Amino acid sequence: MLFNSIDFAIYLPIVFIIYWFITNKNLKLQNAFLVVASYVFYGWWDWRFLSLILFSTIVDYSIGRFLAKENTLNKRKVYLWISIVTNLGFLGFFKYYNFFLDNFIQAFTWMGVPVSGRALHIILPVGISFYTFQTLSYTIDVYRNKLKPTKDFVAFAAFVSFFPQLVAGPIERASNLLPQFYTKRVFNYTKAVDGLRQILWGLFKKVVIADNCAVFVNIIFDNHQEYSGSTLVLGAIFFAFQIYGDFSGYSDIAIGTSRLFGFNLMQNFAFPYFSRDIAEFWRRWHISLSTWFRDYLYIPLGGSRGSKKQQIRNVFIIFLVSGFWHGANWTFIIWGALNALYFIPLLLTNNNRNHIEIVAHDKSYPSLKAVLKILLTFGITTLAWVFFRAESVAHALQYLFGICSLSLFAIPEIRPTYLFILLVFFLIIEWLGRTNKYALETLFCRYKRPIRITFYYFIMILIFWFSKNEQTFIYFQF
């Protein structure tokens, strides 16, 4: 079920009513209902893959229980590895089997040893990368004794399958989300209203910004040979907004929906396009994944300790794995490598933590220097996005070569005025709300109710007006 579908618009109030009015007297019942509601939500897409979630739930719950009883380090390690191998095994099979097979065959053929293998027609289960990482974090935290293993299977099943964030995150830590299933949720008016506001803004980002950018992105990327360099630049910029609107929009809806049910999820995006360098960008983009890699991969590898060589190696590993997490294609790996290359100079010069606060956090306008830095960061990020969007490395290179021509200075063939206006409006709202968790959080709260409500209606009308037929979220494929 898509968040931007009428199905969900009908489903959400039904779940909400049952959750708060029928199952609210008994915590176990309420959690069990959340599991059922989440399974229905997921099964709406393809019920066959529910077995994967259930299997993953049983495996990690059992391993958590075994770890609780086991004090021997070696045995604990074995349990941990069973969990890692099982979870990553599923992920590897569904997501990477054909990629590895293709590359294996190509490599051997290149070496003059022809081998054959049959690619499988594999459907990638929606959200597998997300819930796999979420359950893995549980086992790892239990192994590290940072988290007490749960005895409550229903609560654990609800944690794994919690429908607002099941298919595209935020990738929650067990230490944050799981305890919320142990305590009785109390309805909080302010929290629920805030949730609705965040859903509204998420829908705007997805339906108005991302889906409308997508129309032009698809045209330009699919027919890049026919367009001037300036149009290709525009296509890349539109994609930068598409992916941001799409993914952060999804996260906003997920967080907002969770708040309606009394849950708090972590912030996943913090206005990344206002970043002044790439290090800041990565602290503000897909925070739940970045911190996951930081805690479970980067730090165990040594992090920023050790020699410069080791630091560079660690940064490269993190970004390459992050790229590969996004998809089984060399384009994602190159995207990761590019980001690593952007990041390393900052790390080597100890400038990777220069910008912790949001730009102009105590002022209305940024300095010229900050604007130039933001533009530069946005520029190099957009350049990397070309690899992320392209079908293949060759496609991305042709696209970039297309940009590097005299036609870069020509007037773009595609100039969707309405989209430019929407983007300017979007950026203004994002700028005004940049010090909050999401742009609309407190933006209009200081105004009188009629003004505030009119603004919300205006956003709703924009959503209705610019909506297209239920476009799927990009991040579902990851």
Added chain:
Amino acid sequence: MNLFIKKTLTFCLFLLVLISLRFWILPYYYGNDIYASKIAYFEKTKTPFNTVLFGSSRLYRQLNPRIIDSITTDYNIKTFNFASPATFYPESTYLYENFIEENDSKKIKYAIIELQHLELFKNNAKTIKGNYWNTTSNMSHCISLINDSHYSKKKKNRLKKTILLSFIYRVLDFTSIKDFFKTKNTFNNNNNNGYYSLQQEVADKTSNLESILEYYKKFNLDISNYKKLVQTAKLRDNLDVSKLTVNNSHLKHLIQIIKLSKEKGIDVIYVLPPKLNLEYYKALLPIVNLLPKNNIIDLSSYKDHTNLYGKDASFDFYHLNNKGSRLFSIVVGEKLLANLNKAK
């Protein structure tokens, strides 16, 4: 909690009112591109049409107004075909009822409407074409029609869910307004007064019906298809109509349309086409028996219209090719003439 629900409902209700304002702007046919372009043509043309056809592709693709006009010259009939693809009941009657409401009915003397049974597809419910006609009155009519039908309880529930879903989508799907103004799809008149045979459209290089052409070729290569077609048609002939249930809601609606039209000076003639599936005949034949004889043309009998079932007349299971359409138009024209003579 109560305050939250109250405020959210008020917000949503007002939003609903706000988005429903679009129904004031949109014409009643906003979800049917072909019909919209036919209306545009009809309103522009100087030809004094006095007879209109409403229905699905079974009339759009098969009933040639020029043939009807040539047979009924004594009555100075000038026919325009308003039928459009996949326009099933009650969409077709919805269009007709609104058409006579909006147009100067004095000009129209006869309306030929395809007799159809309720046809609902779950996937279509989400499309504008599949829900723009689903007004509150159409939805409640459909529900009572489903209740009165001979279908199993399971099928009734499924159909009710579909009609409800389609209604919700109609109300919430705000894109309709944008799509309507974007629509540039026009029918190919080809001097045929709204008629366009399937075979002709497939043959036209401008058409995008390649998949249908492939289907047509496959259908024609497999001789067993004709056997199946004839078998079904024979089963229809063997039906004991007296034992079939009459759908009173459907009958009442059809009679109401006859009366409403009469008030506006229009004679309605329902046409029961050949080659429908058996389930539809089971639902429609008892109604045919109860409708006034002058208001019905029944072409469902295989025995009486064997020529419409032959390979040389068929396009596929449900449609006729050029030759079949010509035969069909002649039969309808002749039956219409007979009805008119009787009424005289």
